């Protein structure tokens with residue numbers, strides 16, 4: 001089935017269940033007491049002590065409880081909700097419970113009955129729950145969600161659990177959740193929980209692929225319908241003013257758009273990010289006829305990759321942007337509109353035209369903002385920290401995650417490329433089959449977008465590079481290598497680009513570079529961790545980018561947009577400090593360097 005973003009319409013209602021939920025972490029030794037005692041059968045408050053927990057939010061940083069901050073295992077949420085009676089009694093209504101994302105593994109019950117389980121921490125899942133109430137029209141309805149943040153070799157990202165049984169040195173039950181990625185494993189219900197309705201016969205999924213020739217745009221669509229065998233579909237494409245520009249009947253077809261207004265990245269066009277609205281209207285015949293209406297924003301644009309260029313609407317696009325995280329004080333990875341709007345304002349302030357969703361899929365609302373603002377996205381799956389496992393179980397889960405990701409994000413004009421992983425152990429022999437399979441699968445799911453993964457390996461030994469469309473290379477000259485030696489950067493970066501390009505003849509994005517910087521640390525001559533050092537690292541990288549960017553280097557993404565939280569460790573002082581903004585979104589000196597550069601690039605490469 002599809003996973004359309006829930007939208008209100010003449011035929012669909014929606015109720016957000018955000019706010020305070022009751023919460024209880026299962027701190028029993030095997031973390032399994034909740035299941036043994038079937039906490040889902042009653043209100044959580046009747047099973048033991050509960051606390052208030054905001055949804056959406058990570059649970060880690062909102063309390064004073066250190067054991068909750070670093071908790072690994074099952075946590076339980078519940079709340080009651082009053083359903084409008086017509087949602088229950090009307091046979092023609094389909095009622096769906098949807099979770100935007102919960103990290104990592106979730107089980108959901110409604111009034112004690114299990115309705116859905118989901119494996120994966122960054123993508124939505126839903127369940128049809130109406131039938132539960134038709135049998136027994138109880139109100140209120142109780143929703144229970146159990147979430148487990150344990151990471152294993154078969155999760156994405158992967159992790160390992162180490163039990164330490166030395167009772168002379170460690171307390172009873174001591175274990176460590178090991179991970180090999182560089183961000184804090186925030187957990188909880190991270191995105192909106194909501195209920196929505198559709199008619200019984202409904203639009204289940206819509207896929208659009210766009211193209212243009214001269215002044216004519218083409219929107220190839222296909223619609224899948226459920227709940228009826230005799231449906232009529234009417235598809236109408238409207239411009240910004242609501243005027244119909246093309247229409248069609250049937251579950252698939254091509255809409256021809258005269259005088260097309262293309263979707264352009266901002267900075268590349270004076271009228272960027274143009275979105276049409278595609279209204280899909282389903283009329284189900286049979287007994288009493290019913291209608292379902294779903295409206296999808298559609299941007300008409302193309303993406304092509306040559307050996308040296310990345311083309312959007314047949315014009316070369318240069319990525320000057322950032323890598324981000326979903327991360328902030330207190331809320332952790334919880335969805336937060338003020339934070340999102342601030343980040344977009346900062347990206348525009350600095351002239352960033354793109355970002356990578358390092359290292360997992362971001363909230364759909366963020367991609368919608370990108371569609372509306374003309375910011376280009378490299379959409380990354382949570383394949384981060386794959387250090388030595390290329391087994392069948394992990395590969396098949398990875399394929400499933402790509403299916404879920406493409407299903408969710410396929411219609412966003414802002415998404416121009418898929419990234420299937422970040423810095424995997426790409427030099428290991430099994431990486432060849434693994435990445436060949438994964439990339440081929442992704443291209444079958446979406447033949448219209450290029451596919452990459454982000455590498456930090458050696459150009460000569462990288463087993464997956466032959467299969468990518470664009471090489472994304474991370475490097476940290478004068479930081480992880482030759483720390484303190486700014487003078488090596490230009491030579492080493494030149495060599496890096498020439499090696500990769502010569503071997504593969506593909507365009508290259510510098511997908512990470514940067515240096516940890518403690519705001520307010522100053523040193524001239526520059527030393528590591530000072531604002532001057534970060535600035536110098538950037539300047540040295542930039543001078544090489546400038547020599548290569550009209551050749552085959554097609555982009556530069558700073559690591560990172562903002563400081564972010566990590567696991568505790570001796571190389572991290574309250575998180576990773578490679579942000580050009582602090583975690584509170586205030587600029588370091590480097591932010592001004594990027595701002596000046598990005599606006600200069602926009603003026604040179606754009607049509608401003």
Ligand code: E9O
Pocket residue numbers: 181182183359423456474476480481512559576578
């Ligand atoms: C992934 C990102 O999540 N790339 C890392 C970033 C970092 O700041 C991290 O936050 O550490 C850098 C990977 C370093 C690759 C080169 C390692 C060389 C070791 C000698």
